[in-house]
Amino acid sequence: MAHYSRQYDLFLGSTQSFCHLCGDLRHLVDTHIVTRGDEVYLRKFCPGCGESMAKISSDLDYYKKCEAYLKRPDLPEKALTQVLRGCPYDCGVCPQHQNHPCLALFDITDECNMECNICYHAAAPGLGNHKSMEQIGQMLSTLLSVESEPDLIQVTGGEPTTHPQIIEILRTLKTSPARHLMLNTNGIRIAEDEAFVKELKALGGGFEVYLQFDSLERSTLEDIRGEDMRQTRRRALEMLERYSISTTLVCVVKKGFNDHEIPAVIDYSRTLRCVRGVVFQPVQEAGRIEAEGDFRITLSEIRERIIGDTGNPFTAEDMIPLPCDPHKIAVGYAAKKMEQGYARLYPVTGSLPKEMITEQRGTITFEQDREFVKSVIETVSLDTAMGEAIISDKIKQKLFCCWPGFLTPKDMGYEHVYRIVIMEFSDIFNFDATNIKRECNFIITPDRAIPFSTHNMGIKFSQ
Numbered sequence: 001m002a003h004y005s006r007q008y009d010l011f012l013g014s015t016q017s018f019c020h021l022c023g024d025l026r027h028l029v030d031t032h033i034v035t036r037g038d039e040v041y042l043r044k045f046c047p048g049c050g051e052s053m054a055k056i057s058s059d060l061d062y063y064k065k066c067e068a069y070l071k072r073p074d075l076p077e078k079a080l081t082q083v084l085r086g087c088p089y090d091c092g093v094c095p096q097h098q099n100h101p102c103l104a105l106f107d108i109t110d111e112c113n114m115e116c117n118i119c120y121h122a123a124a125p126g127l128g129n130h131k132s133m134e135q136i137g138q139m140l141s142t143l144l145s146v147e148s149e150p151d152l153i154q155v156t157g158g159e160p161t162t163h164p165q166i167i168e169i170l171r172t173l174k175t176s177p178a179r180h181l182m183l184n185t186n187g188i189r190i191a192e193d194e195a196f197v198k199e200l201k202a203l204g205g206g207f208e209v210y211l212q213f214d215s216l217e218r219s220t221l222e223d224i225r226g227e228d229m230r231q232t233r234r235r236a237l238e239m240l241e242r243y244s245i246s247t248t249l250v251c252v253v254k255k256g257f258n259d260h261e262i263p264a265v266i267d268y269s270r271t272l273r274c275v276r277g278v279v280f281q282p283v284q285e286a287g288r289i290e291a292e293g294d295f296r297i298t299l300s301e302i303r304e305r306i307i308g309d310t311g312n313p314f315t316a317e318d319m320i321p322l323p324c325d326p327h328k329i330a331v332g333y334a335a336k337k338m339e340q341g342y343a344r345l346y347p348v349t350g351s352l353p354k355e356m357i358t359e360q361r362g363t364i365t366f367e368q369d370r371e372f373v374k375s376v377i378e379t380v381s382l383d384t385a386m387g388e389a390i391i392s393d394k395i396k397q398k399l400f401c402c403w404p405g406f407l408t409p410k411d412m413g414y415e416h417v418y419r420i421v422i423m424e425f426s427d428i429f430n431f432d433a434t435n436i437k438r439e440c441n442f443i444i445t446p447d448r449a450i451p452f453s454t455h456n457m458g459i460k461f462s463q
């Protein structure tokens with residue numbers, strides 16, 4: 001007689017993952033995607049350890065919605081490795097990969113002036129290994145061979161501002177074909193060295209600071225960063241505000257430590273003119289981080305905290321899956337207007353037709369895509385033939401009643417855009433051999449372009 005499983009409700013499909021019980025990265029294990037109530041799990045079958053489950057979503061409806069947002073693959077222009085052992089052992093980038101680098105990370109040093117407990121890089125004072133200008137030139141050539149017009153290069157490490165040639169590196173990359181450049185930093189040098197901040201300002205438009213900002217509370221910072229960073233962060237943001245340097249706050253979320261602060265971080269970000277938004281990253285198992293058990297949080301749980309917060313205007317319709325990697329990245333865009341030192345936000349993603357989003361070239365920087373901004377303007381201003389043609393009366397009404405009069409094509413500049421991004425990377429727990437092929441964040445080495453997650457997991461590659 002047939003019987004039902006007590007472990008799960010629905011079988012959604014199968015994939016492959018790694019066993020997080022034995023931690024063996026040499027072999028993939030057969031894995032089912034199953035549901036239990038509203039939650040979605042990877043059910044793994046390890047020949048040595050038996051069955052195990054890893055939660056990948058707390059929201060079955062949103063999980064299904066991600067599938068509906070998938071867009072056509074936007075492939076790298078060239079593969080740099082061959083298919084020998086199969087994914088994920090052939091990184092990269094191999095001919096199987098289904099996404100180009102939306103974000104190219106240039107890791108320029110292992111050195112850091114901090115020693116955070118949650119460092120995926122395991123950087124620390126004294127490790128050094130600053131990359132030479134020659135190596136950075138090779139990284140750029142590698143990137144341009146797979147993506148001739150990159151959207152975004154992010155300079156990272158370690159702490160990149162400890163590199164003695166950091167300004168020279170930024171200037172070199174600023175003149176490359178990459179459209180935008182970011183500096184990923186803990187903010188210490190920005191807080192302490194005004195001359196350095198002036199050099200950053202001189203880089204001009206298309207440059208942004210990606211500032212570590214996980215918490216407003218001393219105890220949390222001491223836990224995850226090893227020290228109370230509140231003063232440093234405040235001083236760094238004063239500098240960035242003074243010099244009007246575009247800034248994104250980056251918040252690594254660890255359940256039970258700072259997930260309750262998600263609304264407070266968004267609220268704080270609205271007090272700063274220079275801040276263009278917040279990126280939330282669920283803590284991942286990599287480098288010095290142990291992300292096992294209770295600390296883990298999924299993308300959907302962070303999304304629930306954001307849309308459940310009545311202090312910000314983002315609703316479930318506004319926080320949507322990013323079409324190039326929908327299960328791993330969620331985005332919400334808003335127009336922003338500063339009023340008496342606080343940003344009023346008018347979310348737009350929920351009002352745009354889905355096709356407008358899914359037909360975009362895959363990128364995590366929609367606002368810097370001229371066509372997208374033009375589409376937003378045309379949609380919301382409704383004063384062009386295209387705007388009239390592409391949206392329904394229902395959407396027009398919704399936009400008209402909530403859309404501010406200040407926004408015109410003339411002043412819809414980058415400073416009027418605010419975005420919330422949730423970006424989840426893969427680790428040994430949530431690794432899904434299907435999703436990994438869509439990862440759009442790549443570590444660029446002198447001869448490889450490797451998806452960020454497989455790079456950090458410590459997988460031994462075949463070539």
Ligand code: SF4
Pocket residue numbers: 086087088089090091092093094095096097098436437451454
């Ligand atoms: S993750 Fe991508 S680049 Fe790496 S082996 Fe798989 S398909 Fe190839």
Ligand code: SF4
Pocket residue numbers: 112113114115116118119120121122123124157158159186
């Ligand atoms: S997380 Fe950043 S600031 Fe902290 S040790 Fe690592 S590189 Fe340094």
